[in-house]
Amino acid sequence: MHRVLSKADIAGVQQYLMADEAGNAFMIGNLLSAGIVNHRRFLRGGEYYGFWAADGTLGGALALYNNSQCMVCCTDGRVSGEMADFLYRNPSATTIGPAEDMARLLSARPDLKQQMNVALQHFMQLDMANLPDIEPQLTLADVRRRHRDAATVYFIACCLDEGFGYRTRDSIVRRVLKERKADEPYFVAYRQGVPVAQAHIQAWTPHYGQIGGVTTLNRYRRQGVARDMVCQVARYILKKDRIPCLLVDDDNAHARALYESLGFVPRRDMMVWQQRRNL
Numbered sequence: 326m327h328r329v330l331s332k333a334d335i336a337g338v339q340q341y342l343m344a345d346e347a348g349n350a351f352m353i354g355n356l357l358s359a360g361i362v363n364h365r366r367f368l369r370g371g372e373y374y375g376f377w378a379a380d381g382t383l384g385g386a387l388a389l390y391n392n393s394q395c396m397v398c399c400t401d402g403r404v405s406g407e408m409a410d411f412l413y414r415n416p417s418a419t420t421i422g423p424a425e426d427m428a429r430l431l432s433a434r435p436d437l438k439q440q441m442n443v444a445l446q447h448f449m450q451l452d453m454a455n456l457p458d459i460e461p462q463l464t465l466a467d468v469r470r471r472h473r474d475a476a477t478v479y480f481i482a483c484c485l486d487e488g489f490g491y492r493t494r495d496s497i498v499r500r501v502l503k504e505r506k507a508d509e510p511y512f513v514a515y516r517q518g519v520p521v522a523q524a525h526i527q528a529w530t531p532h533y534g535q536i537g538g539v540t541t542l543n544r545y546r547r548q549g550v551a552r553d554m555v556c557q558v559a560r561y562i563l564k565k566d567r568i569p570c571l572l573v574d575d576d577n578a579h580a581r582a583l584y585e586s587l588g589f590v591p592r593r594d595m596m597v598w599q600q601r602r603n604l
Contacts (some may be wrong), residue, residue, distance in 0.1 A: 327407060330373040330386075332361055338375060341383050342398055343531070347432035347593040348423035350535050350570065352388055352396040354528020358506050366394045368497070369504055374411070378405040385589030389417060397422030397583040399429055409434035416440050420598040427596035440599040448532070448593035450568050451559055455588030459556045463521070467510035471563070476521075480513065507510045509576050510561075511538075514554040521545040522554050526562070534562030536571040539580075551580075556587055 330338060339356055342349040344353055355369060362370040368391050376385035376399070384401025385408045395417035399408050409430040412420065420427075424445065452491055471477040478498045485491040485498075510528065514522040522545065527537030536558050540551045559569040569599060573581050 327374050327376040327385075327404075327411065328345060330361055330375050334375060334596075335361060338373070339384055344400070345398070345423060345593075346530055346532060346590055347450070347570070348426070348595065349396075349398050350448070350530050350533050351421075351528050353530045354397065354533075354535060355388070355396075357529065358509065358546070363391075364501075365391060372470065374461075376401075376408050376411075378403040380502060387396060387412075387422075388414065393418035395420040397430070399426040402429060403495075405429045405433040410501050411555055413437055415489050416600055418600045421446070421595055424594040424596040427598070435512050436556065437598075439477040441600055444597045444599065445573060446572045446597055447591045448570060448572055448595055449581075449584055449589040450570040450592045451563075452588045452590050453563065453568070456556065456559060456563075457587065459553060461553060461557055463514040463516055463552065463553045463557070465512045465514050468513045469502050469505045469509075472499040477513065477599070478502075479509075481522045481523060483542060484540040486527075488538075491493070508565075511562075512554070512558060514550065514557075516545070516550070522550045524554055524558050525578065526558075529565075529567065532568055533570045534565060534567035536562070536569060552587065555584070559587065 335356060339353060342353050360477035361373050363372055366371050371388055371390035373388045375383055378384050378401055385399040387395060387397045389395050397407055398418060410471050413434055468477050476496050481498050482493050482495060485493045502511055509526045511525040512523060515519050522541040524539045525537055526534060528535040539551060539555060560568040573584060
């Protein structure tokens with residue numbers, strides 16, 4: 326049995342997700358920050374669903390966000406078939422969850438693979454004892470309140486294009502900045518007054534601070550920019566008494582080597598489904 330979750334379900338669902346805080350960090354962080362909201366113009370909003378076994382045990386949860394992303398947690402094989410059918414009928418542009426949870430869904434409905442390209446990401450967390458003492462060469466600024474500044478919006482759009490292949494309208498970038506909470510900075514890194522890179526706090530959980538959106542513009546790469554910026558953001562998270570963490574694509578060997586050089590170690594494998602464009 327499954328149904329749309331309401332505010333009354335938040336505490337129980339968070340407790341369920343906390344059994345795998347690393348694998349479910351994004352969904353936990355979004356629930357803690359934004360709650361269960363489904364205003365269509367709110368990119369971080371969406372519909373949350375819970376899946377229960379016949380004995381009333383919560384065995385799965387997922388969030389369909391308004392930005393066409395889906396986060397999944399499925400720990401009980403008794404609900405995997407129902408969840409897999411739901412995802413087949415409601416495909417998202419990107420679906421992500423702990424690798425074994427996603428594999429459980431694929432086993433329940435193998436034809437899901439016909440809808441998607443499957444990739445692997447690694448959840449990495451900082452081994453705090455190994456964070457190097459780097460003298461900052463960049464200045465980081467929180468630009469959340471610069472959503473009306475055309476130059477800042479244009480820079481972020483360029484980062485999203487060059488770093489992730491997202492052609493993002495200025496109006497969407499402005500909404501991304503405006504939706505962020507007071508403790509969710511969106512950093513732009515400047516070198517001698519010139520913007521060169523970006524990163525942001527993607528989620529706060531009880532124990533983690535997840536770094537997202539790490540991008541250096543192409544012409545400034547291989548110059549130590551990302552290393553400096555990520556180190557500074559990691560120290561910001563440490564001051565909040567959280568463990569810095571991030572996700573990196575399995576096939577991005579350069580980024581993974583960079584994070585490992587800063588003391589990040591793999592903690593969890595995540596599976597990513599990308600909707601095939603020809604469907």
